[in-house]
Amino acid sequence: MTASAASPDALREEALAALSEATDEPALERWRAGWLGRQDGRVTLLLRAVREQPPEQRAAFGQAANAVKQTLEAALAERQESLKQAALKALSTTAALDVTLPGRPQAIGRLHPVTQTLRDCIKAFQEMGFRVAEGPEVEWSAYNFDAMRSPEDHPARDMWDTIWVDTLLNGERKMLLRTHTSPNQARVMERTPEPPVRVIVPGKCYRQEATDATHEWMLTQIEGLAVDEGVRMSDLKGVLYEFARKMFGQDRKVIFHHSYFPFVEPGVEMAMDCFICRGSGAECRTCHGTGWIEILGAGMVHPEIIENAGYDSSKVTGFAFGLGVERVALLRWGIEDIRHFYANDLRFLGQF
Amino acid sequence: MKLLLSWLREFVDVDLPVPELARRLIDATAEVEGWETIGAGWDPERIRVAQVVAVEPHPNADRLRLATVETGSGLQQVVCGAPNIAAGQKVAFATEGAVLIDGHTGETAKLKLRPIRGVESAGMVLSEKELGLSDSHEGILVLPDDAVVGRPLVEQLGDVLFDISTWANRADLLGVLGLAREVSALVSRPLREPSTEYSEAGPPTESLASVTVQDPDLCPRFMVSVIQDVTLGPSPAWMQERLLRHGMRPINNVVDITNYVMIETGQPLHAFDYDLVRGKQLIARRAVPGEKLVTLDGVEREFDGQMVLVCDGEGPVSVAGVMGGGNSEVSESTRTILLEAANWVPGNIRRTSMYLKLRSEASLRFEKGLGPEMAEFALKRALHLFEQLTGGTVSRGVIDVYPGKRPPRTIILPAARIEQVLGYAIGPDEVRRILSDLGFLCHHLPPDRYSVQPPYWRPDVLIADDLIEDVARIHGYDKLPATKLRGSLPEPEPRPVEDLRERVRDLAVGLGFQEIITYSLTEKQKLERVVAPGDVRRMAPLSVVNPVAARHTYLRTSLRAGLLETYAANRRQHDGPLRMFEVGQEFLPVEADLPHERKVFCALAGGTREARWAKAGDDRLDFFDAKGAAEAVLGALGVPGTFAAANEFGLLEGHTARVASGKQPVGVVAQVHPDTAAAFDIDEPVFMVELWLEDLVRVLPERPAYLAPSRFPEMRHDLALLIDTATPAVRLVDIVRSHRSGTVRITADIFDEYRGRGVPEGKKSLAVAVRYQAEDRTLTDEEVARIETGLLKRLEKELGAVRR
Numbered sequence A: 001m002t003a004s005a006a007s008p009d010a011l012r013e014e015a016l017a018a019l020s021e022a023t024d025e026p027a028l029e030r031w032r033a034g035w036l037g038r039q040d041g042r043v044t045l046l047l048r049a050v051r052e053q054p055p056e057q058r059a060a061f062g063q064a065a066n067a068v069k070q071t072l073e074a075a076l077a078e079r080q081e082s083l084k085q086a087a088l089k090a091l092s093t094t095a096a097l098d099v100t101l102p103g104r105p106q107a108i109g110r111l112h113p114v115t116q117t118l119r120d121c122i123k124a125f126q127e128m129g130f131r132v133a134e135g136p137e138v139e140w141s142a143y144n145f146d147a148m149r150s151p152e153d154h155p156a157r158d159m160w161d162t163i164w165v166d167t168l169l170n171g172e173r174k175m176l177l178r179t180h181t182s183p184n185q186a187r188v189m190e191r192t193p194e195p196p197v198r199v200i201v202p203g204k205c206y207r208q209e210a211t212d213a214t215h216e217w218m219l220t221q222i223e224g225l226a227v228d229e230g231v232r233m234s235d236l237k238g239v240l241y242e243f244a245r246k247m248f249g250q251d252r253k254v255i256f257h258h259s260y261f262p263f264v265e266p267g268v269e270m271a272m273d274c275f276i277c278r279g280s281g282a283e284c285r286t287c288h289g290t291g292w293i294e295i296l297g298a299g300m301v302h303p304e305i306i307e308n309a310g311y312d313s314s315k316v317t318g319f320a321f322g323l324g325v326e327r328v329a330l331l332r333w334g335i336e337d338i339r340h341f342y343a344n345d346l347r348f349l350g351q352f
Numbered sequence B: 001m002k003l004l005l006s007w008l009r010e011f012v013d014v015d016l017p018v019p020e021l022a023r024r025l026i027d028a029t030a031e032v033e034g035w036e037t038i039g040a041g042w043d044p045e046r047i048r049v050a051q052v053v054a055v056e057p058h059p060n061a062d063r064l065r066l067a068t069v070e071t072g073s074g075l076q077q078v079v080c081g082a083p084n085i086a087a088g089q090k091v092a093f094a095t096e097g098a099v100l101i102d103g104h105t106g107e108t109a110k111l112k113l114r115p116i117r118g119v120e121s122a123g124m125v126l127s128e129k130e131l132g133l134s135d136s137h138e139g140i141l142v143l144p145d146d147a148v149v150g151r152p153l154v155e156q157l158g159d160v161l162f163d164i165s166t167w168a169n170r171a172d173l174l175g176v177l178g179l180a181r182e183v184s185a186l187v188s189r190p191l192r193e194p195s196t197e198y199s200e201a202g203p204p205t206e207s208l209a210s211v212t213v214q215d216p217d218l219c220p221r222f223m224v225s226v227i228q229d230v231t232l233g234p235s236p237a238w239m240q241e242r243l244l245r246h247g248m249r250p251i252n253n254v255v256d257i258t259n260y261v262m263i264e265t266g267q268p269l270h271a272f273d274y275d276l277v278r279g280k281q282l283i284a285r286r287a288v289p290g291e292k293l294v295t296l297d298g299v300e301r302e303f304d305g306q307m308v309l310v311c312d313g314e315g316p317v318s319v320a321g322v323m324g325g326g327n328s329e330v331s332e333s334t335r336t337i338l339l340e341a342a343n344w345v346p347g348n349i350r351r352t353s354m355y356l357k358l359r360s361e362a363s364l365r366f367e368k369g370l371g372p373e374m375a376e377f378a379l380k381r382a383l384h385l386f387e388q389l390t391g392g393t394v395s396r397g398v399i400d401v402y403p404g405k406r407p408p409r410t411i412i413l414p415a416a417r418i419e420q421v422l423g424y425a426i427g428p429d430e431v432r433r434i435l436s437d438l439g440f441l442c443h444h445l446p447p448d449r450y451s452v453q454p455p456y457w458r459p460d461v462l463i464a465d466d467l468i469e470d471v472a473r474i475h476g477y478d479k480l481p482a483t484k485l486r487g488s489l490p491e492p493e494p495r496p497v498e499d500l501r502e503r504v505r506d507l508a509v510g511l512g513f514q515e516i517i518t519y520s521l522t523e524k525q526k527l528e529r530v531v532a533p534g535d536v537r538r539m540a541p542l543s544v545v546n547p548v549a550a551r552h553t554y555l556r557t558s559l560r561a562g563l564l565e566t567y568a569a570n571r572r573q574h575d576g577p578l579r580m581f582e583v584g585q586e587f588l589p590v591e592a593d594l595p596h597e598r599k600v601f602c603a604l605a606g607g608t609r610e611a612r613w614a615k616a617g618d619d620r621l622d623f624f625d626a627k628g629a630a631e632a633v634l635g636a637l638g639v640p641g642t643f644a645a646a647n648e649f650g651l652l653e654g655h656t657a658r659v660a661s662g663k664q665p666v667g668v669v670a671q672v673h674p675d676t677a678a679a680f681d682i683d684e685p686v687f688m689v690e691l692w693l694e695d696l697v698r699v700l701p702e703r704p705a706y707l708a709p710s711r712f713p714e715m716r717h718d719l720a721l722l723i724d725t726a727t728p729a730v731r732l733v734d735i736v737r738s739h740r741s742g743t744v745r746i747t748a749d750i751f752d753e754y755r756g757r758g759v760p761e762g763k764k765s766l767a768v769a770v771r772y773q774a775e776d777r778t779l780t781d782e783e784v785a786r787i788e789t790g791l792l793k794r795l796e797k798e799l800g801a802v803r804r
C-alpha cells in the first residue's frame, strides 16, 4: 500500500500516534521530516496525490489532506512547546545546581593598604583646596635639616635618626634619606615666588630606627603647608578637624597640645578622641585607655622659614603639619603590627 | 626626666588629681609618659606611722627583740628581728591583714600574726623591702623625726613619680624647679624658690684658686667657689631617696649635692678635690688634638681640637660639660672642694658627647642650651646645701668669669600679632598673667604692644612668636577655635608622571595584580642578579653609611629584585596564580648630585591559572598573559605599543620583547630567565612586565583618539594563512591594517597559531579574523570578496603567505 492509497483520516491517526512517542528534539525532527518533510513527508505525498484522484473527488480529498496537514502542524507545535516546558522544568529540578559550591576564582587585584590610605588622605586635603607635590627621597642635609632650623649639633636632630648616604661632597657628608617630608616646605616655597601656598607633599621617609610593632624604618608621610596672608593657627585646627572627620567619622573631636619642632612656632601635636572606645575603655588597645589618639605634629611655620622663602613674615603666616600614613592605616583597620605593611604577605594584603 | 610629686610640691602648691596634673602638663608643657604611685598598695588603715618607745630582749631568742610601739591609738608590743631598731625611732607599723611584700620570698601576701618563739606580736615594724620601696631587708625603715604618729604611711611617705619627656628646646625643664614654674603658671599659684642662703667665711676664693677662660666663644661663663673642711660621708636619707628615684646612685654628700642641685635646677655642677687640682687653677680651653683624659667612668678619652676641656695647671681634669676626670675625683680623703658651675655653648657640647659617644646627664642639659645665669643660681643653691650638709666653710666671694654676659633681651610683642598667628585674641590681663607666672617681665605698652624680657632660664625665647606660643599653651589650646582657611588657591603644578603613575596603578589592579610596596634599600648581590653587568649606573648603586640591617644597604637601581623576592616568599604560601606589581623608584646615581629617582612600574605573573573546579587542567600563565597585561595598560592609556624580540640580561632569550611606542622604548615584557628566578628561589616560569613611566609619559596622548561608532555593520571573515615560522606575526597584521580599499577600514586580529601535522615544515598557520568596515554603507559579500582577493595577493607577494 502506498502513502497515496491511505485515507487522510487513517494517516492522521497514525501520525498522531507516532508523535506521541517522540519524546525529545531529535525524535520530533525525525517525525517532522517523516510526515511533513518537503521532499517526501507522507503528508506532503498525500497532498501531491490530490492530482491522482478522480476529478470529482479531488476537492474533497484536497480539503481532507490539508486538514490533516494543519492538524499535524498544530500537534507538532504543541508537542514542541510541551517538551520545552518539560526541559525547563528539568533544569529547575533534576538539573538544579548546588549553589553552595564555590564560585570560580577570578583574578582580582588590590591597591596596597598604604596606597589606599594615602589616596584617601590626599583626597581629604584636596577637597580643602590643597595641591599635591612631591619631592626627592634622597635629600640634601641642607633641606632636610638646615632649612628646617635643625643645624648640625642641634639637639632637635635627636628627633630623627638619620640614614646617611655614603657619598662625600667636598669632603663632607651631605646626602641622606629624608627623615621627614618637611624639607619640601622649603622646596615648594622656593619655587613659589609669591604666596599663596597650599600644598600637601606625600612620600616615603626613612629612619635609622629599630623596628617593632609600632615602628618601621621606612614610612610614608604627608606634609601639609598653607602659607598666605591671614593664615591662622585656628585654620590649622579647622583643616585637621575636617581631616579627622573625613577619615575617622563625622563625630570626631580633635585637641591640640604643646609640642616642639624647630621649624614651627607655636608647635603642637594633634590628638583625636578614640573612635573605638569613644573615651570609655580603660582597656582600649587603640588609645591605651586615655581616650585620645595622637595623630600628627603641626604648627605655625617659623617666621625665619617664611623670611627665607622671600616672603614678609610680618604679613605672611603659615601652618604646616606632618602626618604618618601607616599610623592612619593601622588605626582605621585595627592592624596590630606596622611591620605587616612592607612584609608584602598576600594573606595580609589581600584583605584590604 | 623623672619628677617626684613631693619635690614639685616643695616649690608650688598643687592639689590637682594626678591624672589631671599629667593632662595639664601634656597639654601645655611636656610629654608625660606615665607615672608610678609609690605606696599605692599601702592600706591606710593597717599601715601607719608609729614610734618605738622601748626595746627589750626576747625572753626565748637571742636575735629577736621585743619592742613597745606607740601606734597613736595605744601601746602595742611586737617581736622584731631588725638589728637597727632603737627607742625613739619613728617607724612604719603594720597590723594584721595589711598587704606586704614578703622580705624573703618577694611575694605579696597578707600579714598574718602568730606568736613568735612563744611571744604574741601585735603587728610588724616594716623594712623598705616589705613596703616595696627597695630591696633592702637589712633593717627596718626609719622615718624622719617629724613623722606624725598614727598617720597613715601612705600620707607620710606616699608619692608619685612621673616619667616626663621634655622637648629639645627646654633645658630648664630638665630641673624640678623648671617644671614647678610651668605648674605654677598652669594652676596660677605662686612659686617658692629653694633657699640659696649661706654664709661665707675663711679666705677669699680668689686667693685659693684662679680661673682662665681661654676660649670664650665656647665658654660663656665659668664660676667657682671653694668649700673648706668638708666632712665626707653619706648624704641624708631624704637626699639619697630622691636621687634614687631620679635614677642616680648616691655616692657621698659632696657628689650627691651636685647631682641633687642639677636635678633641682637643671644646671650641672662639678666638684673637684681641691688638693688634686694642680696649680689651684682651672683653665677652659679647646683641647690640643690627641690630648687624653681618663674620665670618671674609667675610660680613657682622646680629644680633637673642637672639644673643650677644663684643665688645671698641668693638664685636663674634666671634659667640659660632659664628664669629670678621674684625676681630680672627690674621694674619702677629700677635705676641700673646688666647685665649678659653668655654661657651655650647646652645639659644641652636643658634638663632643656625640663624637665621644658619651652622653651624660650633664651633656644632655648643656646641649639643649642653659641660660648662663642659671650657673649662678645653682652654685648658690649648692653652697647652701654644702653649708647645711657637709659642715664645710664656704670661702668668701665666688670667682665669676663671664665673657658671654649679655644685656637682657627685650622682645616687642604687638598685641595684634597674637590674633594674626592664633586666629583669636587673648586679652592683656591674661597675657601679662601668663608671662609673669612663667617668669617674664612683661609691660603692656598701650594701646597695642607688649615689651617682654624673658627670664634667664629661657634662652629659647627669641621672637614674638615664641611668646605667643607660651601664652597660647598656658592659656590652653582647647580655647583655640577651628576655622576655615580663607583666601585664594594657588596655581596647580602639572604632574604628568605622577598622574600617569596613579592611572597605571589602577589599571594594574583592574587586571588582577596585587600592589606591593618593598623597601627602597636592598643588597648589592640581589641587584647584581637582575642588572646587566654592563649597566654602569645600575651596577654602582648608592649605599648608606648606617643601614638598619646589612640587607638594606644599597638604594635599589631596579625594582625587579624586590618583586622576585616577594614572589618567592608568597609562592611558599600560595598555589595557583600570583600576580603582583610595584610602582616605585629606581635610584640612579648622578655625579655630585642627588640620584635620579626614576619612576617605574614592574609586575610579575606566574603559576597555574585560577583553579577551575569541575574543569580539569593545569594551564599556566605564560608570556602572552604578561604581554596581554602590557597591551591592556597601553590600550587603556591610548598609547599604541609595538613589541619586538629583544635580548636582555636576566630575561629569557626568545621570550623577551621590548615595548615601544613609535621610536620611544617604554618597557619590556619577558619571561624572567629561569636561572635568575632560581637565584631568588623561584622554580617555575615567571613573567614580567616593566613600564618606564618617565618614558611612557612622552608618548601619552593628551586624550584618546576618538572614532564615532559606525552605523553600518562590520563584516568579519576568518582566514587561515601559512607563513614562514621566522616571520613575526605582527608583519601580517601590519600589512592587513595598512591595506586600503577606498574608504573601507580593514583590521586583523590573530586568534591562533598552529604548527605541526598538516602544516609544512618551516611554516606556521595563523588564524586571522579580518574585519571590514565602511563608514557610509553596508558592505556586500561581493565587495568583501573582492577586497579580500586583493589583500591575499598582497600577502602572498610581501610575506609569501598562502591560504591553508
Ligand SMILES: [Zn+2]
Pocket (backbone or CB within 6 Å): A274, A275, A276, A277, A278, A279, A280, A281, A284, A285, A286, A287, A288, A289, A290, A291, A292
Ligand atoms: Zn580607646
